Amino acid sequence: MAIGRAHAISLLGLEGAVVEIEADISNNLPAFVLIGLPDAALGEARDRVRSAAGNSGLPLPSRKLTVNLSPAALPKHGSGFDLGIAMAALAADGQVSTESVARVVHLGELGLDGRLRPLAGILPAVLAAVRAGFGTVVVPAGNADEAALVPGVRVVPVVSLRDAAIWHGAELEPIPLEALMPAVPTAALDDSGDLADVIGNPDAVEAMQVAAAGGHHVYLLGPPGAGKTMLAARLPGLLPDLTAEQALEVASIRSLAGIPARGGLSTRPPLEAPHHTASAAAIVGGGSGVIRPGAAARAAHGVLFLDEAPEFAPAALDALRQPLESGVIAISRATATARFPARFQLVLAANPCPCGNAGSRDGDCRCTAMAVRRYLGRLSGPLLDRVDIRMDVHRITAGQLRASAELPRLSTAAARERILLARASAAERLRATPWRVNAHVAGSWLRSPVGAPARGATAALDRALERGGITMRGYDRVLRLAWTLSDLDGTSRPGADHIGRALYLRKAAR
Amino acid sequence: MAAKDELGARGERLAERHLLRRGLTLLDRNWRCPQGEIDLVLRDGDEVVFVEVKTRSSVAFGHPLEAITAAKLARLRRLARAWCEAHPGAGRIRIDAVAVIAPRDLPAVIEHLERVF
Numbered sequence: 001m002a003i004g005r006a007h008a009i010s011l012l013g014l015e016g017a018v019v020e021i022e023a024d025i026s027n028n029l030p031a032f033v034l035i036g037l038p039d040a041a042l043g044e045a046r047d048r049v050r051s052a053a054g055n056s057g058l059p060l061p062s063r064k065l066t067v068n069l070s071p072a073a074l075p076k077h078g079s080g081f082d083l084g085i086a087m088a089a090l091a092a093d094g095q096v097s098t099e100s101v102a103r104v105v106h107l108g109e110l111g112l113d114g115r116l117r118p119l120a121g122i123l124p125a126v127l128a129a130v131r132a133g134f135g136t137v138v139v140p141a142g143n144a145d146e147a148a149l150v151p152g153v154r155v156v157p158v159v160s161l162r163d164a165a166i167w168h169g170a171e172l173e174p175i176p177l178e179a180l181m182p183a184v185p186t187a188a189l190d191d192s193g194d195l196a197d198v199i200g201n202p203d204a205v206e207a208m209q210v211a212a213a214g215g216h217h218v219y220l221l222g223p224p225g226a227g228k229t230m231l232a233a234r235l236p237g238l239l240p241d242l243t244a245e246q247a248l249e250v251a252s253i254r255s256l257a258g259i260p261a262r263g264g265l266s267t268r269p270p271l272e273a274p275h276h277t278a279s280a281a282a283i284v285g286g287g288s289g290v291i292r293p294g295a296a297a298r299a300a301h302g303v304l305f306l307d308e309a310p311e312f313a314p315a316a317l318d319a320l321r322q323p324l325e326s327g328v329i330a331i332s333r334a335t336a337t338a339r340f341p342a343r344f345q346l347v348l349a350a351n352p353c354p355c356g357n358a359g360s361r362d363g364d365c366r367c368t369a370m371a372v373r374r375y376l377g378r379l380s381g382p383l384l385d386r387v388d389i390r391m392d393v394h395r396i397t398a399g400q401l402r403a404s405a406e407l408p409r410l411s412t413a414a415a416r417e418r419i420l421l422a423r424a425s426a427a428e429r430l431r432a433t434p435w436r437v438n439a440h441v442a443g444s445w446l447r448s449p450v451g452a453p454a455r456g457a458t459a460a461l462d463r464a465l466e467r468g469g470i471t472m473r474g475y476d477r478v479l480r481l482a483w484t485l486s487d488l489d490g491t492s493r494p495g496a497d498h499i500g501r502a503l504y505l506r507k508a509a510r
Numbered sequence: 511m512a513a514k515d516e517l518g519a520r521g522e523r524l525a526e527r528h529l530l531r532r533g534l535t536l537l538d539r540n541w542r543c544p545q546g547e548i549d550l551v552l553r554d555g556d557e558v559v560f561v562e563v564k565t566r567s568s569v570a571f572g573h574p575l576e577a578i579t580a581a582k583l584a585r586l587r588r589l590a591r592a593w594c595e596a597h598p599g600a601g602r603i604r605i606d607a608v609a610v611i612a613p614r615d616l617p618a619v620i621e622h623l624e625r626v627f
Contacts, residue, residue, distance in 0.1 A: 029583070029607060029626045030576045062573035062609075063623075 004091030005102040007134065008084035009125040010076045013291055013331070013338030014252055016128020018105070020070050021081065023088035028064035034085070036069030039077045039289055048079070048110045049086045056114035056162040057172060061093050075335050077290045080119045083108035083138065086161055087168065096168035104156075105129040106164070108140040111180070114161040118142030118182040123255035126150045127248070138164055141179035146261045149251060182260045195234050195412040199404045200396035204231055207391045207505055209415050212238035213422040214484030215437035217324070217346040217386060219309075219379075222393030223360040228349040231393065232305040233271065235347060237412045239302070240420055241267040246301045249341055253293050253300060269302035272344075276311035280319040284329050285340060291331050296323050297340035309348040310378040317383055320346070324386045348387065350376065362395060388439060388477050389505045422487035438483045443476040446483075453482060453494040461499050470506075478502045521565025521610035521618075522549055528608070528620045534559060543592045546585060551593060558603045560590045565610040574609040575623065583626065 004023040009016040032046040053060045067085050069076055084106035091101040107125055108116040119125075122143040127150055129137050136154045139147045144157035158164040159179045166172055198205055204220065208231055211218045218235075220228045242250060250270055251261045274283060274295040281287075285294035296304055304320075306312060323329045323342035331338045353372040357363030367375075384390075396404075427436050429450075435441050445451040461478055464470045470478065481502035482494035489498070522540075529552055530536060537558065538551035550561040562582070564574035586605055594600045607626045612618035 027623050029578050029623065030573060062575050 004088040006084040006088040023092040051112040052110040052114040079109035082110040116140035120258040121256040124252040196409040215439035216388035226393040232347040272299035273305040291338040299344040300341045457496040525563040525608040
């Protein structure tokens, strides 16, 4: 009897490998043998496939069915192979066209009634299929929107196994069934607010714009109710639109995390705000079987906001040091290493002390000096060292609230225009380098003739270095901030004024 | 005789006739020993063939071949060994399965699988 062949995709992180599914029917007592390193969920495909085929009017023969997943040494996880296994088995039995099945990648989990369930991670899987040279992908109808985001591929959405078999040439009457749809995720932190909503704190508003223009990480320190969360939630709105490639990467990571792309590819940068009880695995990603992306990977090309940063577990915070440095998260397990992009902008927010009132004008702080030190000491030096902007945020007073009605406030749209111009001039200057934003530039470039500030402008900074007020690394960070301030002002090189303001942004918080 | 035994006996007769028509010669029918019973023992060339016959009147409760479990096959192998001890010089052996789907008042469908073990 003929051997049926189909293809599916095995995902490891965002990388996908093509898995060939072979099915052979031999004249022996009825059995369903699945070989090629399946995990428990995949091993159960045997029962799902047999029931689904029977209930779709395409019963598998009462013979021995051997299904082999190759490459045999690659561990395979999950239920996404069901459709491929079923099609290979039906092809081996001659119920559908063998050639047609072998040309196409099949993705989907089967229900016992023969309907296809949507999968997590359909976007990276379809991308991998295209990269491997396949032009057609059969996906569950519930994943059709997401699969269609990938350019250059023909997506065939099917509601049931019967529909898929008919597409491959089975002579059956279609039976209309209701398609199974993915669950709608619950809403996250709202990032649609406008910058003009922020009252007072002009320094912090300016600091957020500098952060957006230069890609700098931010540390906001202030009492409860000062507007730290409000400021952080407005940062994604200030960032430029994602490029098509970045948008696809962001959607792929979200797809892998089980958040389907709805209504097309979003070109807005994501905002992730994990709760402070999050574990290290929740932040960077993990899992023993399927390695899932954590909050830091989901925030790639966007903003990772850690509210109440000192309350996070030290291990979770320090796990961020690698992605902050390299822009990539590598999660290693015994069987494999998954890599996720993690070039995000970090926003840390903290109260100044356990009670939150230290240093504020309108509250009484009863914390001991030791308690305050211990509280802020939970943010490790190496982590804070990677944060360029440190900003105090204050509660607004009644006077400021009254005055705010007359004062002009910058809208997100206007601020973004200014930021786009600054980013464009930075990108133009850094054209010949691997960097695109000031925050990523290496120290050696800052001291080269093309990267150095205007002559004599660094006098104040040099003095601070001589006095030991800042380290050499801090010196470079001030220069990077000065470049961003200069870009925002439209000047060709940072002057003494820019250096002074950069020092303030760096040193404002205690 | 109970209805199910009658169906089984009919199935075994149908299976025997099918195999004899295919050129096998009958050695034993319903051979018994303390461990159980072999439905049919036949000779096919230089091989002794032990046959388990399974009969159903419909596939409403599954295909008859699905009723041949691993435990049943293991017992069949022990029985084959017992038969060989009782009949020295048997030579090569094999185990086959025959499914008979015999609906009332309709011609039966017979499926024969060779070397199921």
